[in-house]
Amino acid sequence: MPAPCAPVSVTGLGLITPAGVGREATWEGVMRGRSVAATDPQLKGCAVDFACRIPDMTPEQARIGGGKAWRMGRFSQLAVLAAREAVADAGLDPAGWDGARVAVVIGSGLAGAAHLEDQTLRHHQGGPELVSPALVPMLISNMAAGEVLLDLGAHGPSMATETACASGASALATARHLLLAGLCDIAVAGGAEAAVTPVIASGFQRMGALSSRVDEPAAASRPFAADRDGFVISEGAAVLVLEREADARARGQRRYVRFAGAGQTSDAYHPTAPAPDGVHAEAALRSALAEAGLGATDVDHVNAHGTSTQLNDLTEAELIRRALPHRPSVTAAKGVLGHSLGAAGAIEAALTALTVRRSTVPPIANLTPHNLPYDLDCVTGTPRAQRVRAATSHSFGFGGHNVVLLFTEEN
Template sequence: MTADERAVSVTGLGLITPAGVGREATWDGVRRGVPVAATDAQLKGLPTDFSCRIPPMTEGQGRIGGGKAWRMAHFTQLAVLAAREAVADAGLDPATWDGARVAVVIGSGLAGAAHLEEQSVRFQQAGPDLVSPVLIPMLISNMAAGEVLLDLGARGPSLATETACASGASALAVARDLLLSGACDIAIAGGTEAAITPVVTTGFQRMGALSARSDDPAAASRPFAADRDGFVISEGAAILVLERTRDARARGRGGYARLAGTGMSSDAHHPTAPAPGGTVAEVALRAAVADAGLRPSDIDHVNAHGTSTPKNDETEAELIGRVLPHRPSVTAAKGVLGHSLGAAGAIEAALTVLTIHHSTVPPVANLTPQTLAYDLDCVTGAERRQEVRAAVSNSFGFGGHNVVLAFRAN
């Protein structure tokens, strides 16, 4: 297959995050670098009582319509809304496309955990007769893809990826493979998560993954800072429309950027801790760069996984420094957005695409040159104007899942 035949463009983006509802609102919030973590009334009384939640939506923004919202868990609703924005942004009309040639791949880490928690309480308090009849469709992780298929009339291949915090990135890698195999002509792919609940939050807190800065939530998520102490739990969704570049051009769409390469590897080291030094994640990073037809020295920018946890940031910093010693610019959106778990990889992929498109690298919130713990060129304080010709977006998940996406400018 020639390089032109392997070219896949991102032609549409849909984003719903704690920084804002919609692509432009999210980009503006991340670009300004103002963290959104705040005390969460639904977590009151817990050891960790703060999070990053999506701001209230207007009726128009959050309207599923058709009397369908009642059967969808929140993570599914977010996917449907983000997919609608992405498809419209791509200039596509589901009423006129060949739905059999449209694939949907959407990842989620905890899927309907929030609904299961709520229904478990109802079962204990009121008995089985008051358990929701749509508990199972709200719970299972494939229903985000399933409801997007229904909403858009897409009848091609559909999958749900589950690789913990790399789920959204895995979905994009799989979607690209579907396009290149000829199994579809359009792929709607990304990640979604809405699992900020008392039990889930407590579970992360008990394992020592969350920041303990309850006295100053806005300062809690601080990727690559020497005094970081854990992540801030978050929620959100990102959906990207992918098309073969030649097909997009044929209908007059250049796209934001190209998803040029993907790389995946598995640590086989520990259920939750990364392999020391990122030696196995390095396989994924090098594979993505090579798949994109690039050398490591060609990478201008890194959108880091950057969780603000001690082990992840140390491991990722070693990885970047070793494979990309020419010091490309580095950002980490979790400083602003917190960690949206299974949605994070897709959100950060979308932000990488926007960085290339706008020639602008957002800053890492809560990080200064003085507190930066590693020899990385992290963007701090304010956005940086930079022409980015090639970039990578790193995603790592519990279970040892490593996914790296490589993007190139059009």
């Protein structure tokens, strides 16, 4: 087994999700264990007309400032707001840091697809003069990272990760590697997505990925349930601040968790379906364990990808049962939040960090023990008090991308 890597700590968290605007509001919403899915007026006329939307923000929460919001895609705006919360939570002041030593990595699956859809309609209806001059920066996937860089005055390495529904998790794994390579001292990393549109929703519906429970949206997302029938499309953002543990200790900063390992593999099996044997996803899990210097039985908790689709939940359930047969507790935030696509991995990583820090596991919405066909210790009904010394967060994406992040208690 390879030697563990140098410790990296999570020192700040920022969250904007359909459960609430801000870290604490999101945590409280997830802990309630009730889906926030509802009929969406913007999806009127679609075969599946419900989604999970971020609640209205107060003017203070939504303020980008400097007249910049007009040029920014919604996914970039969410990334900036989440990054501000995370940096403040980490006790950092961008006015006083060495920006050349600050990296930014933000993942997104569909980036500015919503703006392309809107501007294409404008062009069709009124010609090129109606197309916004800000279309390209609103559209391209690197601009969430770009706008965070501009907002924070960060001049270190920066990039966007695009591994579909694993994009946010890929961003965190990449940022950790930048820290360990000595290419930065602070990494601001996560994911952002805002792609709840008629065309995108219809595309997922046509491929059979969305739940069709139009008469009961709040009961639609049900990870690992025997009668699950698809995911609920969602939006959101999460940003984490990562630092080498020694640096965080030196400045006396509170540390949520140690980011102890990350594993990344590829199925090379099918454009949208997971490899049914899950062997490469398991390899990602074992790689994360090896980096952390841990064995499978050290894992106390799993924050599952848990999409509420038939194939993904089946493959993941079998992976957990086979690789972690000691039955660690399992949760899946998509029951409450829906599936925020490229942001999901970062949101779930942030929730995993809070689970470890607060010794409490959120329940899976719309799942009961009687409706669970797998031999998993899924947390249902109410939150579970549990000391979690080590936890994994799983993310899988179209294209066969597998990312497993591993977090442990801080010493």
